[in-house]
Amino acid sequence: MTDLTSLGVKEIRDGVAKGDFTAREVAERFNTAVADAAALNAFIVTTPDHALAAADKVDAARAEGEQLGAMAGVPIGMKDLFATRGVQTTAASHILEGFTPQYESTVSQKLWDAGAGMLGKLNLDQFAMGSSNETSYFGNVTSPWKKAGSNAAMSPGGSSGGSSSAVAARIAPAATGTDTGGSIRQPAAFTGICGIKPTYGRCSRWGVVAFASSLDQAGPMARSVEDCAIMLGAMAGFDPKDATSLQMDVPDWEAALSSDLRGKKVGIPREYRMDGTDQAILDSWEQGKAWLRDAGAEIVDVSLPHTKYALPAYYIVAPAEASSNLARYDGVRYGLRDLPDGSGLQDMYAATRAAGFGDEVKRRILIGTYVLSAGFYDAYYTQAQKIRALVARDFERAFEECDVILAPTTPTASFPLGSMNEDPLTMYLNDVFAVPASLAGLPAMSVPATTNADGLPLGLQLVGRPFDEQGVLNAGLAIQQRAGFTAKPEKWW
Template sequence: MSEFTQLGVKAIRDGVAAGDFTAREVAEAFNAAVADAAALNAFIVTTPDHALASADAVDAKRAKGENLGIMGGVPIGMKDLFATKGVQTTAASHILEGFKPEYESTVSQNLWNAGAGMLGKLNLDQFAMGSSNETSYFGNVNSPWRKAGSNAAMSPGGSSGGSSSAVAARIAPAATGTDTGGSIRQPAAFAGITGIKPTYGRCSRWGVVAFASSLDQAGPMARSVEDCAIMLEAMAGFDPKDATSLKMDVPAWEKGLNADLKGEKIGIPREYRMDGTDAEILDCWERGKQWLRDAGAEIVDISLPHTKYALPAYYIIAPAEASSNLARYDGVRYGLRDLPEGAGLQDMYAATRAAGFGDEVKRRVLIGTYVLSAGFYDAYYTQAQKVRALVARDFEQAWTQCDAILAPTTPTASFPLGSLSDDPLTMYLNDVFAVPASLAGLPAMSVPAMLNSDGLPLGLQLIGKPFDEQGVLNAGLAIQQRAEFEAQPERWW
């Protein structure tokens, strides 16, 4: 059974379609792997019956000679930010514990329509707020990776840490993630897997628990560029229920994959050589440049002058939007209600939110409420939006010189759980290379490149023009083919 868990999306789909094995055999193997990996704490809820039912439906279609779908027979993990009908959806928060939606998110429905099944709901940082997967009400997610010679529990990254941990540990062939300021790319880099944040609006946000509505974007996390291309094709598409959804046809990204970059120009932003970046990350970046040259690309220096202002702007805009979005959790309509004896309405609001929200969520709500308050709105929020426009303009000007951008995904490799808990500013700096693309709404992906001297994965980031996921995937494929990253974590769980 275990050989099935070594297969990725494409291998499973093609094997099921060819009749080499059944979708049920695959689902049973992954269900067993999930049940055997409780120590990772990657799943909040497991749904083995959903995976088996979807697999049986695919096998029945194959018996009748019907189309199995682009994800036919592939069981996946679903980040617990996506509403799943009849299955608990919590955003890893106590305030939503026990909430079972009566509806399905558009992205998850698209995946089920494409033949995928669900292994369960994956753990994350509470309301997607965090870079280490330590803010979940349901406990920390453990990375399957360990530092050489150490048993210290390592961070899988965040907020999509359950997704990165599950895919890296081979207990799911792929998983959904969401990326607001790096929450697909950073955990993908930490866990040695591939993850892409598409252009803002490419995947519907309907039915996804909101953090920062102008930044949130769903995307796939998988073991290879090819698998991400397949899954993104299944996830994406126009949705009239989401006002920010792109009314564009979904390209055939899998068919369009091409690692020949002849004639392409890849930009290297000089502002991304930041103090505090690990020397091995910089060495990895140099390797990435050479790999792209070998693929036929021309490497050009570019400038993104407002890069240093992107992170502070993000940590004003995102908490401001979170403060607005999270106001709905008031104990009145659904979710947790804490009603002290003799309490009035305001007391109930306060008690419910005090009990239901974690410390990081409270911190960001307070920051967001502060920057939106009278007297500070113009000084902070308006200024941050102006900076966001300047960051986007930097990229627009860069596209006159290059077709895609190569940068590190993160300034460091993974770190031990708990090592940055008392230092939120250092924790926030994890997203320094990821945030600019989010502010500009651009497609960006992380591809595993190498292991560092501690035996931990390092990722390279590719950023593309609006709507040019194909260019990002192709450059990622060129790196993947040359990096030949095959490393897996040694099993300890």
């Protein structure tokens, strides 16, 4: 029999439906793979029983001749930002360690309803704040990839680093991620997989631990464009419990996939040719243009003039919202409580938050609190919101001239863990190409393109009009078919 862990979402779903193998066989094989890959530290909690129970349910439904769901028989990893009933949900923080929700997030419930099972809760940067997966209270996640000729532990990207590492290492066929300023796309690029952030509001935020509410969006991470289309279809949909949820029908993205781009225009933003971008990234961008041209698309230059202001605006808006969202973690209602002897309420707040939050989370809370303070609100927060509006307008104007935008996902390939810890600003620059689409709430996807001289994967990013996930997926499919990216990490874990 084929090694089941080498199969993706579509192959598993179709194989189970045809009876080539049972859902239980798939779950057992992936459970073993997860247990054998502890060295990656991709999972905070494993839930083999959940995966097996979901598989048995699918096998029973198939035996009865019932209609199977879009994710039937597919065991997935769940980023530990999604509330899962009866299973610890921590956001990779100490302050939520031991918190067990009595409810299920909308996105995870939709996936279970579609027949998916849960292999476990995936590690991430604490409260989704980070670009390297080094801020988790539960330890760093390690990428399955290694630099040629080096044994250094590499970053899987962040914040969805547990998700990207698990999918790239073939210990999960797919995983959920969340993207606030690139946290699906950047780790996907670092590990040679696909990841799509849909239009803001496509996937419900209800039951997802909040970082920056006007930016956070859930999305799938998988090894192919087709698998992302299938999984996104299962995750998306209107949710009355989320005030920002889009009241729109979910298209059948999988059925409408097409790599024929004749009649389409692909925009190349001139402002994305930035100093400090690796030459290998720029070369892959040129290659991406050639691939899309081969698919029938016309390549046109577009301008996004406010690009250089997007990153600083993001690092005002996101921390401001984080400062507000994380005020609820006070040691009173749930999670950690640190109560020094003879202390009062204020002392408990201070001690709990000091012990419960990591350095990066504290840094962003402090930045956010500062920019929201009375003397600085207009100087920083109001200005950042104006820039956000200008960035969104840039995209609107660009999309008058093109259908989809092609850009690099990241300025560099993955880097060794620990190599950027001294300078937060250098780390923040990892998101320079990803943040503009987040500020504008647009659908954006990273697709693996090639590997660099060190044998590390490089990703290309596609950004689409609001609600045009199909256009993004189709352009991604055109690149995927022409890139023929088959590189995978050599097993060392």
